Amino acid sequence: MTDSTQETPSSSKTALILLGCPKIPIQTSLVLYLAHRLKQTNIHTTIAGTPAARQLIRVADPAGHYIEELMDLDACIDELAEEKRKPDSTFVYIHNDAGISYAATVQALCATRLYVLIFGENASQLEELIEFPCTIIADSSMHNPMKLKKKLENEAPWDV
Amino acid sequence: MGCLESLPYEIVMSRVSFSEARDALSRYKEKYDVQPGYQIFEIRLIGVPPVRIAVDGDAILFPFTKPCHGTFLIKVPNADEEIEKLRKMKK
Incomplete structure (x- = not known):
């Protein structure tokens, strides 16, 4: 595990998981489950x-x-904007309006296969705000991850 | 990325949705639409396109989104260089 940008073999696929507030x-x-499946x-x-x-x-x-x-969220946005980072797939975890903005x-900023995982009590209202191309995986769960895990398994983004 | 704290900023609206901030910015006579990631005072703007920026005299107003606290509408005075950059971009 590292805390900074690291070079990856050009032949391997890359993914980015973007997290906002961990409320x-x-x-x-x-996140750990998805990281495990991707790995x-x-x-x-x-x-x-x-942080x-x-x-x-x-x-x-x-x-x-x-x-x-x-890595730091702002530093990651900088790298995407400067095209220093070009993930094949990106997963944005969302439970508030700011998550939609990210x-x-x-x-x-980049040509990536975008997945949004929407959760929490406002999941359905947040889902309606998505007007950009992406795959939506959503459920109103807050404490029990099983429903969203099942939806993630059905989508199986690690197989794409 | 730059730091807002280094600027003499004023908070016009706090903890609103991104669209509420954009609606408020739309009411200014001089306004510009930019893409997410546009840099203003070295701060990258986060948001749903179009990201709106407004000019009020020598001040510039823009949305600033924080992951845990939503969007803030920020006003920074004496922003001549940033305003000039936007005006040139529109030509």
């Missing part, structure tokens, strides 16, 4: 988030079994 409990669990298929995954979101991930996976690279920004 909703299922976020960290579903199983040899997709190099970077997780970018706020609190990153610390939750780091503490939950201290030996780096599931996470490969962690997903739209990623969509505008």
Whole structure:
């Protein structure tokens, strides 16, 4: 696990997981699960988030079994804007209006296969705000990750 | 990315949705639409296109989105260089 940008083999696929506020409990669990599934298929995954979101991930996976690279959210946006980072797939975790703004920004900045995972009590209202091309995986769950995990499994983005 | 705290900014609206901030910016006579990621004072703007920026005298107003707290409508005075950049871009 590293905290900075690292070179990846040009032949391997890359993914980016973008995290905002970690207020909703299922976020960290579903990030580790997705990172695990991506790693199983040899997709190099970077997780970018706020300091609190990153610390939750780091503490939950201290030996780096599931996470490969962690980085600051603003630094990640800079790298996308400057085309220093071009993930094949990007997963934006959303439970508030700001999350929609971050997903739209990623969509505008780079040609990536964009997935948005929407959760929390406002999931259906947030889903209606999405007017840009992406795959939506949504459920109103806050504490129990199983419904969203099942929807993620049905979508199987690691197989694309 | 630049830091808002280094600027003499004023908060016009706080903890609103991005669209509420855009609607408020639309009411200004001089306004510009830019893409997400546009840099103003070295701050990259985050938002759903179009990202609206307004000019009020020598001040510039723009949306500033924080992951945990939503969007703030920020006003920065004495922004001649940034205003000039926008006006040139529109020509």
